[in-house]
Amino acid sequence: MSYTLYWATSSGAFVVEAVLELAGVPFDKVLVDLDNDEHTKDEFKGINPMKQVPALKLPDGTIMTESAAICLYLAETHPESKLFPLSGVARAKATRVLFYLASNVYETILRLSYPGRYTASSDASDVKAVQTGAAARLVDLMSVTEGFVVGPYLLGKELSFLDIYLFMLLGWYPKPEETLAKFPKQKVLFETVGKIPLIVKLKETYKM
Ligand SMILES: N[C@@H](CCC(=O)N[C@@H](CS)C(=O)NCC(=O)O)C(=O)O
Structure with missing residues (x-):
């Protein structure tokens, strides 16, 4: 299983996708249509109770939300990308x-x-x-x-x-x-x- 990024246009998924790309991590994308309130549906609430994107499903099935936490996690788990000072x-x-x-x-x-x-x-x-x-x-x-x-x-x-x-x-x-x-x-x-x-x-x- 790879990473899955829940994203929407004009959203904070922008920086998460950039970090995934720069870290060379393969990922799938699921578009969440904010204009059509897809983020308020029960299915998405199960992913992020805040009803917001971005969310990132990790290869082990863990769901991460909060753009800053996601980026930090990716930078830490891919130190070779040098996207954040780690010590x-x-x-x-x-x-x-x-x-x-x-x-x-x-x-x-x-x-x-x-x-x-x-x-x-x-x-x-x-x-x-x-x-x-x-x-x-x-x-x-x-x-x-x-x-x-x-x-x-x-x-x-x-x-x-x-x-x-x-x-x-x-x-x-x-x-x-x-x-x-x-x-x-x-x-x-x-x-x-x-x-x-x-x-x-x-x-x-x-x-x-
Ligand atoms: N603190 C969250 C904020 C996420 C957020 O506000 N996302 C917006 C898009 S940029 C959203 O999903 N808005 C839909 C809503 O709040 O109804 C983060 O950093 O990930």
Whole structure:
């Protein structure tokens, strides 16, 4: 049995698929149609009770969810891919950035996509206020992220999966090019990662 990636267009499966490819791991894909609410059906809830993609079924049948945890697991089990520092202070620093991106940036972007989940009010102006607040918060977060980028990649000269993770998140920002103009290190990273042939291909597949 090989790996099975549950994915959807414009989703966090983007970075997981990139890591699978870069690690040279064979995998199958199952498309979960978010527009047709396939993720809310009982069959998918059994895979991810959060009703979200990505999810990855491992060769032994274990289901993994949470994009950051999946990428970390793949990097650890395929150390030859050198997609994440696996020891010492370098690992500690990289893990800090990974948790920061997953728990702050990704989570805030979800407020843009699903604002109704973040307010008890059904008043359209309250729902809109969630998005406005999230957009402002994202700019603050981006300035923190800028301080993490060593350059040209997040951790320095070598590409890690953190760069692809950040690339994906930046692509989901409202008006990314405009916002990136204020953050030169992330602009370089975004442009550099966006030219990697695998990323060009995945952008097409994921309509991103
Ligand atoms: N914390 C999760 C977030 C996953 C997530 O929010 N996925 C979105 C697509 S990017 C999704 O499945 N949305 C459908 C929904 O929440 O209804 C992760 O990092 O994997």
